Amino acid sequence: MQETKTMEQIPETEPERQLYFMSRIKEENRLRAEELGRNLTYHIETFGCQMNAKDSEKLAGILTSCGYTEAATEQADFVLYNTCTVRENANTKVYGRIGYLGNLKSKNPEMKIALCGCMMQEQHVQEKIKKSYRFVDIVFGTHNIYKLAELIYRKNHGEKRVFEILESTDRVVEDLPSEHKYRFKAGVNIMYGCNNFCSYCIVPYVRGRERSRKPEDIIAEVEKLASEGIVEIMLLGQNVNSYGKTLSEPISFAELLRRVEQVEGIRRIRFMTSHPKDLSDELIEVMKNSKKICRHLHLPMQSGSTKILRKMNRKYTKEDYLSLVSRIRTAIPEISLTTDIIVGFPGETEEDFLETLDVVKKAGFDSAYTFLYSKRSGTPAASMEDQVPEELAKERFQRLLQVVSEQSELQTKKGEGQTVEVLVEEQNAQDPALLTGRLSNNLLVHFPGSTEQIGTFVNVKLNECKGFYYLGTLVD
Ligand code: 5AD
Ligand code: SF4
Numbered sequence: 001m002q003e004t005k006t007m008e009q010i011p012e013t014e015p016e017r018q019l020y021f022m023s024r025i026k027e028e029n030r031l032r033a034e035e036l037g038r039n040l041t042y043h044i045e046t047f048g049c050q051m052n053a054k055d056s057e058k059l060a061g062i063l064t065s066c067g068y069t070e071a072a073t074e075q076a077d078f079v080l081y082n083t084c085t086v087r088e089n090a091n092t093k094v095y096g097r098i099g100y101l102g103n104l105k106s107k108n109p110e111m112k113i114a115l116c117g118c119m120m121q122e123q124h125v126q127e128k129i130k131k132s133y134r135f136v137d138i139v140f141g142t143h144n145i146y147k148l149a150e151l152i153y154r155k156n157h158g159e160k161r162v163f164e165i166l167e168s169t170d171r172v173v174e175d176l177p178s179e180h181k182y183r184f185k186a187g188v189n190i191m192y193g194c195n196n197f198c199s200y201c202i203v204p205y206v207r208g209r210e211r212s213r214k215p216e217d218i219i220a221e222v223e224k225l226a227s228e229g230i231v232e233i234m235l236l237g238q239n240v241n242s243y244g245k246t247l248s249e250p251i252s253f254a255e256l257l258r259r260v261e262q263v264e265g266i267r268r269i270r271f272m273t274s275h276p277k278d279l280s281d282e283l284i285e286v287m288k289n290s291k292k293i294c295r296h297l298h299l300p301m302q303s304g305s306t307k308i309l310r311k312m313n314r315k316y317t318k319e320d321y322l323s324l325v326s327r328i329r330t331a332i333p334e335i336s337l338t339t340d341i342i343v344g345f346p347g348e349t350e351e352d353f354l355e356t357l358d359v360v361k362k363a364g365f366d367s368a369y370t371f372l373y374s375k376r377s378g379t380p381a382a383s384m385e386d387q388v389p390e391e392l393a394k395e396r397f398q399r400l401l402q403v404v405s406e407q408s409e410l411q412t413k414k415g416e417g418q419t420v421e422v423l424v425e426e427q428n429a430q431d432p433a434l435l436t437g438r439l440s441n442n443l444l445v446h447f448p449g450s451t452e453q454i455g456t457f458v459n460v461k462l463n464e465c466k467g468f469y470y471l472g473t474l475v476d
Contacts, residue, residue, distance in 0.1 A: 014146070014171075014173045015146070015173055015174075015175050015176050017150070018062070018146060018147065018149050018150060018173070018176060019065075019176075021149035021150045021152070021153045022062060022065040022066050022149045022177075023065075024153060025066040025067065025149055025152055025153055025156070026065065026066050026067035027067075028156065029066060029067035029068065030067055032110075033067075036110070039068075039069045040067065040068050040069070040077045040078070040110070041068060041069050041070065041071035041076040041077050041078070042060075042063040042068035042069070042070060042071065042076055042077065042078040042079070042080070043070070043071045043072070043073060043074050043075075043076040043078075043079050043080070044056050044059055044060055044063075044079075044080045044081075044082060045074070045079070045080070045081050045082070045097070046082045047081070047082065047083050047084040047090055047093070047094060047117070048082075048083070048084025048086060048090060048117070048118065049084065049086070050187060050234065050236055050272055051189075051207075051236060051238070052082050052084060052117055052118070053181075053187065054187040054189060054236055055082060055116075055117070055142075055145050056082045057178050057179050057180060057181060057187075058145060058146070058176060058178045059080060059082065059116070059145060059148055060178075060179035061176060061177035061178035061179045062146075062148045062149050062176060062177065063078060063080075063148070064177065064179060065149070065177045066149055066152065074100075074101060074104055075104060075108070076111070077108070077110045077111055077112065078111075078112050078114070078152075079101055079104075079111065079112070079113050079114070080113075080114045080115070080116065081094060081097065081098070081101075081114075081115050081116070081117070082116055082117040083115060083116070083117035083118060083119035083120060084117060084118055084119065085117075085118045085119040085121075085122060085125075085202055085206060085376070086118070086201070086202060086203065086374075086376075087371065087372075087374035087376075088374045088375065088376070089374070090119070091119055091125070094115075094119060095128075098113075098115070098129075098133050098136065099133075101113050101135075102133065102135045105135050112137045112138065112152075112155065113135060113136045113137050113138075114136070114137060114138035114139070114140075114148075114151075114152075115129065115136055115138070115139050115140075116139070116140045116141065116142075116145060116148075117141070117142060118141075118142055118202070118203070118206040118207065119206075120139055120140065120141045120142075120165055121141045121142055121165060121205070121206035121207075122202075122206065122378075124377070126139065126163065126165060130161075130163070134161075136161070137155050137161060137162065138151050138152065138155055138161070138162045138163075139161075139162070139163045139164075139165065140162075140163075140164050140165060141164075141165040141166060141206075142206060142207050142208070143166040143167075143168065143169035143208060144164060144165075144166055144169070146173040146176055147164070151164060168208045168209065169208065170211065172192065172211065172213065174213075174217065174221075180230075182425070182455075183228075183229060183230075183455060184229065184230060184231050184232065184423065184425075184454075184455035185230060185231065185232035185233070185234070185268075185423070185425075186225050186230045186232075186233060186234070187233075187234045187235075187236045188218060188221055188222060188225070188233055188234070188235055188236065189213065189236050189237070190212065190213055190218055190235045190236060190237050190240060190243055190256065190271075191210060191211060191212040191213060191237035191238070191239075191240070191242075191243050192207065192208070192210070192211045192237070193207045193208040193209045193210045193211055193238065194207060194209075194210055194238035194239055195209055195210040195239075195242070196238075196239060196275065196313070197313060197380075198302070198312050198313050198314060199311060199312050199313045199379060199380040199381040199384075200312060200342065200345060200373060200374075200376065200379055200381040201376070201379060202376040202378065202379055203238060205378055205379075207238065210238075210239070210242065210246065211246075212237075212243050212244050212245070212246060212247050214247065215244070215247075215251055215255075215256055215259060218235075218256065218260070219259055219260065219263065222260055222263045222266060223263055225266075226263050226264065226265035226266050227265070229265075229455075230265075230266070231265065231266065231267045231268065231423070231455075231457075232266070232267065232268040232269075232270070232423055233260065233266055233268070233269050233270070234270045234271065234272060235256075235257075235260070235269065235270070235271040235272075236271075236272055237271075237272075237273070238273060239273065239274075239275045239278065240253050240271050240272070240273065240274060241253055241274050241275055241277075241278030241279050241280065241283065242275070242278045243256055244256060252280065252282060252283075253271075253280075253283060254280060254282040254283040254285070254286045257269065257271075257283070257286050257287075257290070257293060258286060261290055261291075261292050261293070266292060267292060267457070268292060268294055268423065268440065269290070269292045269293045269294065270293075270294045270296065270442075272298055273298055273300060274297060274298060274299050274300075275300070276299055276300070276301065276314075276316050276320070276321055276324055277314065277315040277316050277320075279299070279324060279328075281327070284327060284328055284331045284332070285331070287331075287332060287335075288331045288332050294440045294441065294442065295332065295334050295335045295336060295440045295441045296335065296336045296337075296338070296440070296441050296442040297328060297335055297336070297337055297338070298337075298338045298339070298340075299324075299325070299328075299337055299338070299339055300339055300340035300341075301321050301339045301340070301341060301359060301363070302314055302340060302341060302342050302345075303341070303342060303345060303348070303352065303355070303356050304318050304321075304352075304355040304356035304357070304358055304359030304360070305318065305348070305351070305352035305353075305355040305356060306318045306319075306355075307347075307352060308345050308347065308348055308352050311345065311346070311347055311381075311384070312342075312345060312381070313380075318355060318359060321359065321363075322359065322362055322363065325337065325362075325363045334441070335441070336366040336411070336441035336442060336443065337363060337364070337365050337366060338365060338366055338367045338368060338369070338442070339363070339365050339368045339369070340368070340369045340370075340371065341356060341360070341368050341369070341370050341371070341400065341404075342371050342372075342373050343356070343370065343371070343372055343373060343393055343396045343397045343400055344372055344373040344388040344390075344392070344393025344394075344396065344397070345373045345381065345388070346373070346381055346384035346385065346386050346387050346388065347384065347385075347386040347388075348373075348388050348393075348396075353396050353399075353400075356400065357399070357400065357403050360400070360403050360404060360407055361403065361407065364407060364410070364411055365404065365407055365408065365411070366408055366411045366412065366441070366442075366443070367404070367408045367468055368404045368408070370397060370400055370401060370404060372390075372393050372394065372397055373388065373393060375387070405467070405468075408467070408468055409465070409467050409468070412443060412465045412467065412468055412469075412470070413465045415439075415441075415443070415462050415465065415470065416462055416463075416464065416465045416470070417461075417462065417463075418461070418462050419459055419460065419461045419462070419475050420439050420440070420445075420459070420460060420462065421439075421440070421457050421458070421459055421460075422437030422438055422439050422445055422457070422458060422459075422460050423437060423438050423455075423456075423457055424436070424437045424449065424453045424454050424455065424456055424457075424458055425437060425438055425454065426454060427451055427454070428446050431446075433448055434446045434447060434448055434449070435447060435448070435449040435450075435451070435453060435454065437458065437460055437472075443468070443469060443470065444469045444470070445460050445462055445469065445470040445471070445472040446469065446470070446471055446472070447460050447471070447472040447473055447474055448473065448474070449474055458474055459474070459475045459476075460472040460473065460474055460475060461473050461474075461475050
């Protein structure tokens, strides 16, 4: 009878249902902590991109609401790995570390181990965890992170192992507690998933179809963050330039930016990631006229060869990309451009690679994230002929790195001697006498200062360029 009564009390609607599970677990954890004579702790390890970092803040919010306190290491009672699968080496790293968690668990009977994120959406990964890592308690994917409390509850109430991975979802549960890593800057999801199906990329398979949040909901979240003291916002999506196209009342990303700009208290706006094929002149215009949108654009080019770009299904040519860069630089000369480049995509010849080097030189990137092509099973590129031998790809990768770092130093050097406004982010890890500040263009400067200045805007003179960052001094 008692059980029936409890069942009846569980709300059906979200987020009430999850809030209910959080309060139940919190009470159970409080009693357990009394028995143990210590607090129960959690630790989240995040792999991969900004999207995962944002998800981890939400997961941390749920665990805090369940009564866990944060531990700095994996010596904790609840350990969660939020995984990435964009490249094979991300997976290998995770397997190694799960093994290590097994050792820790044998020393702490209280410990629970949970895995989530992109890697868990893959069938072969789920099977391997089921078979070879039997000490893992909870596994979930990218579509149901909001349900963490419910999954813990199920584990605590009799289920031996909880596996819940959804193929897809059209629901987005917001309004749950979330932690912020920084008290002055925060990420805001504006859309989930990706519809582009670049032929090398696993993201559309593990994060699902593109879903935009309603502008009113985004603005309400930004306003709330501003009222809590957040001054810098990062709008997040796999392809922000196609934001809003599928909403019942369509709106462009440029229009969304105009609205975010109106929010009082927000002084800096950033966004990630732009796809060159969808970057509109309207967006360039909005950026140009904005006082708040940062002078930085991350514009993944992937390859400089039109032939390879076509095989990658990127939907632009080398010339399109260069012309876009030139339009952006003409409108906003002080902008910093960064990019992603893949080396060794199937069929890439020396000539194709030289085209990539050519774009790197012509575009004058401030920095570039460079990746060795990694074969992801299930993607079209995995079954393409002419896979490039690893040695050859590695050799090209080294040559690319050289050109990228020369270009990046050239660009960064241009800032030397200027005085700029920076947002102070943290105390320098190597030298506690120094603070680290971020420029509008996303570069970092280290300068002597006091920790009270963290979270404020200060003016700093960029005395010396150190390759991809500066050393500076405060200016009154
Ligand atoms: N191999 C190598 N790099 C990849 N990326 C995405 N998929 C792969 C892959 N299979 C890179 C792209 C993307 C970045 C986030 O990761 O450059 O922009
Ligand atoms: Fe992957 Fe292309 Fe989507 Fe980016 S735009 S997440 S590279 S499929």
